[in-house]
Amino acid sequence: MKNFVEELKWRGMLHDMTPGTEAQLNKEMTAGYIGFDPTASSLHIGNLATIMLLVHLQRTGHKPFALVGGATGMIGDPSGKSEERKFLDEEVLKHNQTCIKKQLEKFLDFDSGANSAEMVNNYDWFKEIGFLQFLREVGKHLTINYMISKDSVQKRLETGISFTEFSYQLLQGYDFYWLYKNKNIKLQMGGSDQWGNITTGTELIRRKESGEAFALTTPLLTRSDGQKFGKSEGGNVWLDANMTSPYKFYQFWLNVADDDLPKLLRVFTLWDRETIEAFDKEADKNKVKRELAKDLTTRIHSESDYQQALKASELLFKGTLADFNATEERILNEIFEGVPQIEISQSEYKNTSSIVDFLSVVTQNQIFTSKGEARRMLKEGGVSINKEKVSEATSMQFEFLKGKYLLVQKGKKNYFWVKIG
RNA sequence: GGGGAGAUUCCAGAGCGGCCAAAUGGGACGGACUGUAAAUCCGUUGUUGUAAUGACUUCGAAGGUUCGAAUCCUUCUCUCCCCA
Structure with missing residues (x-):
């Protein structure tokens, strides 16, 4: 069995971890979790990077938990955000939770014996806890001084942070505590921006239970030009x-x-x-x-x-035009499923007086949102139809592929499959 | 409660009565070069087009002053800062 920490190290996926993490993992099968807030109905490839942590955790013999943030999603994590966000309404959150859960299931093995993956939702334990109870159980153990010292909070002190977002770390901290107590989870992982939130959890566990829990983070992915990846x-x-x-x-x-x-x-x-x-x-x-x-x-x-x-x-x-014509129509439509497709009628096409109209209003502004934009792009030589550069003066006499399609190209990489029929 | 600052085009941020569809930077998009890369260079970035020192819509919202307002006045909404 491979060593989890070693594996992450050579992959460059280890940003930081609390002392003793490696020893804990070497000692016994350890349960670890990562939380995902349902801010959208799908995860994106940025999340995928942290999902991979769970995948490696499981592959190295430990037990992964994926947490869907039904409760924390209602609050909003201030980490990495420069301003207060709007609440998502509960319907949307519910929907997002369901979708995300489905996606997570794809990556982990939920049927591998002792270290089968598990899924939890923090709404399940937060829905029952009252405000007073929360203050007594959680708030009492952490000082404002401690909470304010977190990076995510510091960055917002200038521009303003609501009490709600300020409290976020308490919720995430309580998650960890709850999972520690009820699911024997000793490790929380996440992107490096989560360090502050995670250590609030280990701190809470230490103070309330005198327990030892661990944190491990992975570097946030950035592109070589410094921009956010994904x-x-x-x-x-x-x-x-x-x-x-x-x-x-x-x-x-x-x-x-x-x-x-x-x-x-x-x-x-x-x-x-x-x-x-x-x-x-x-x-x-x-x-x-x-x-x-x-x-x-x-x-x-x-x-x-x-x-x-x-x-x-x-x-x-x-492909050349001949390749297009040589391919069966059914196949063409199938493989172009992911390419934007636009359908217009014969008469619409016939009544199109100029290429500018064709590229904008006739194709429902899907290629260009305005005539001005279409005109501009034509002037810049950025539009091709059936692989041939066209200009504003080009007349609408195109030869259809397979008798009814036109391949419109905006720039080098944006294709539109226009069906006239 | 008292005092102050501000809201500008995708973002940041100039403009403070006509020369403003609005500087500059970033982003985005196109072109050239390549490898469907990066870097670099060039161009575009409100709509419309009889392409024009044109028309129309824009500078938080609504009114007003003026020949003329992003710029002045009034009211309103929101944001931030300081004091209590």
């Missing part, structure tokens, strides 16, 4: 196929920076050290990215989703 084209990369299609997801990994590759391979794949180090030396970086993208798309989505994403990518980026 954003793409203005949005998060979600694990939910309805929010980020497998094609987009696959493309995201294909487009990561070369310099980030070593880090990404270590954090997101389960490949062993030799394999990864061999990839480090590989000169053809795109080949490595294809492997990375394949591994992740297959694991997060499925083998067939990967196959489709791959086919779509090859056809869009490398």
Whole structure:
């Protein structure tokens, strides 16, 4: 059996841990948990990095718990946030919890004997606790001085922080305490921004129970240019196929920076050290990215989703018009499932007077939100139809692929599959 | 309760009666170069277009003053700071 801490170390996934953590893990099978707040209906690849901690924990023989923050999600974690957030309403939270739970189930083994994964929701123990009880049980044990010294709070002192968000660490601390007492969980993990919240928990456990609990964090993923990792084209990369299609997801990994590759391979794949180090030396970086993208798309989505994403990518980026025409229509529609599709009618097409109208209003502003934008982009040479650059003067005489499709390209990487029928 | 500062285009942040659709920076988007990379360079970044020193809508909200307001006045809403 591999050693958990060693495994994290060589993967560069260990940011910090409390003294004695390693000894505890070596001593016995240890239960550890990570919390996920239901702030959205899907987890994103930033969460995936911490999920991997749980995966490794289980693979090295320990027992992973995934906590869904039904209660903490109602409060809002001030960590890393520069301002107070709006509450999500309960309906949305409920929905998000269900969705996230489903996603988490994909990554962990819930049927592996003693170290089977388990899922808990902190709403289950918070719903019964009253304010007075909470103050007596939790508040009494921690000083304001201690709470204020936390980084997440310090950063907000200037701009303002509500009592509610200030209290967040108490809730998370109580989670840890509750899990320690009731589930024998001795370790809490998370991103490095969670250190303060986690240690509030170990502190609470120490003071209330004289117990020893441990904290372990992983570095927050950043891109080589210092930016937050996991954003793409203005949005998060979600694990939910309805929010980020497998094609987009696959493309995201294909487009990561070369310099980030070593880090990404270590954090997101389960490949062993030799394999990864061999990839480090590989000169053809795109080949490595294809492997990375394949591994992740297959694991997060499925083998067939990967196959489709791959086919779509090859056809869009490398295919010729002949390739399009040679592919069965049914197959085309299938593999372009993740590519934005737009449908317009014959008459709409016929009545389109200019290419500017076509790219904006006729295609329901899905390609360009305004005529001005379309015009601008045309001028800049950023639009192709059926792989040919077009300009504002180009007339609407296009040859349809398979008799009824047009392939519109905005920039190099944004494709639209327009059906006229 | 008293005193002060502020709300500007995606964000930060200038402008403080006409030259303001609004500086600058960031972001975003496009182009060139490449490898569907990074870096770099160039361009775009309210809508509309008879492309024009054009029209229209924008500078927290509503009114007002003025030939003319993001800029002045009144009321309102919100935010922050200091004192109690």
